[in-house]
Amino acid sequence: MNKDNNKVNILIVDDEASVRGSLSRWFEEFDYNVGSAADAAEALDKFRPGKWDIVFLDIRLPGMDGTELHHKMKEIDPDITTIMITAYASVDTAIKTLKDGAYDYITKPIDPDYLSHLVSNIIEKKQLFSENQKLKKRLNALCKFDKFLGDTPQIKKLLDLVKTVAPTDTSVMIRGESGTGKELLAQLIHSLSPRRYSPIVTINCAGLTPGLAESEFFGHEKGAFTGAIYRRKGKLEIAHQGTVFLDEIGCIDSKTQMDLLRAIETRQFTRVGGNEIVNVDFRLICATNLDMEKAVEQGTFREDLYYRLNVFSLFVPPLREHRADIPVIANGLLKKLSTSMNKNITGFSNGAMDLLTNRDWSGNVRELRNSIERAVVVCNKQVISSDCFVLDNISDISPQDQSLMTIEKRHIQNVLDKTGGNITHAAETLQIDRTTLYHKIEKYGLCR
Amino acid sequence: MPIASRVNIVPLDFDDDELLGNMSSSISQAFQIPTRIVPMDIRLDMGRNRQRDQLNSTWVLSQLLSQSLNNSDKILGITVHDLYTPILTYLFGEAELGGRAAVVSTYRFRDELYGLPANKDNLEKRIEKEAVHELGHTFGLVHCLNFDCVMHASTYIEEFDYKTNSFCPLCVSLLDERTNT
Ligand SMILES: [Zn+2]
């Protein structure tokens, strides 16, 4: 009967079983702890001071009615947040309970939008989110990152730097080749920072045209340009109180650089096509595989913005520079992939591991992951041997494998690898539509 | 929790085969398990509320369960009808948390509902996300604070369009944990 301290506790009092069932399922999906009662007697039996955070209470109950039960509950636990559930016909009665300390009332049937915002506002006010649970998740994340990045002294040093900088509000620039896991590192920093309760929002600066970039960063008002049918919040606004992760920062155009610099300096901006000033508070993390100093020297990247972004610099080494980590990373990936594909593969043969540790991995951990994923698909033994790995160059394919189908399959896989499994981008590159691409992925059993 | 061996997709008054095919490959990608389309004989008029012109999603879940006896299969119903429960005005979908059955509806994902021209691509992206989201619940995943994550609870269509159709690293690790035990 102890209060579950890790969760928000919600009690639902309603005589209709379908109402109790439906609301319980709805709240459980938010990870709340839910209890229910069919009448006042059962409710009072389950009610203790401090046990529940929010009570949903039907006005009309058999026996003692909702208003009376509400009054009793408030006597027992004056801090309890109560929300009355009422039919339109009884709204007057519900309003009276507000004078008796009810937080709000809602009419049946309940609008789910309204319900979720009502509850999240209450929780925010009560700050009920538990440290414990968040901590557990963060530790999980940390384990995952260790496995992903490796545990050589080089990587340990990097993770130490991450732990040092994460709790501060310092802007971080993460450098490293593509596929080294810069985005995961950004997420790790965010999840170890005081901003972890707010979102981390990624803006991929590569492939943003100047017009697109503006609305992506700052949002737009309805009708700001052709196709602006909704008012849309920009990502800086969505990231309020959280972290903005600017991937491929070297790719942003000069106008966006200027707009971004201003937004960083003033912490405010206006949406495209609007006048309203939006105030924001966010931490900046950016990533790049370009030589930013050279870009500054050549005048393609603003020096003032560069200094704003590059307060603290982290370098993720390419996989070939910490080969000693390959067995750890490969085994971690294998365990994960073989379980998810329902295969019982326990390890790599010596030959296969040699192959993995000696390759250059220009696509780094991402390429390693994709290769292992394909090997797991192909492998029908307990141990992955070197012949489970498919070579990447068409010229390496033996003559009998040069059928159009084989080459198509391989080419699509390569494109998918390059786009990180993004179907839309891959379809564009291949100049086929998404449906056809999905069809081919299924046909060839490819990995995204 | 047993590892699911398959997701059975059950069309309920749903005849867009192309969309079903795409959705089925998305699901199979997201959970790394096979999917198949399994028609079932469910008389939807029994679960319809004529006054509200909606389909009772809890009723659908119970029908799906009563007709699917293989305990290691997940079952996903997909319908064009607007879903409701007696206490909630509408639902994009519903699932048994940590259970087997889920149902999703395309009804609220049509741009026509918001006074815009029909857009199949938008509809498809949204229903794919919703299907992965509800199935995520059947694997025991709860809502996620990460706006990009498919397990984010999106109540507005804009937020829905913002999130991706995949799991964030935290949810991936939780999903791993769930499917590994
Ligand atoms: Zn959900």
Ligand SMILES: [Zn+2]
């Ligand atoms: Zn998530």
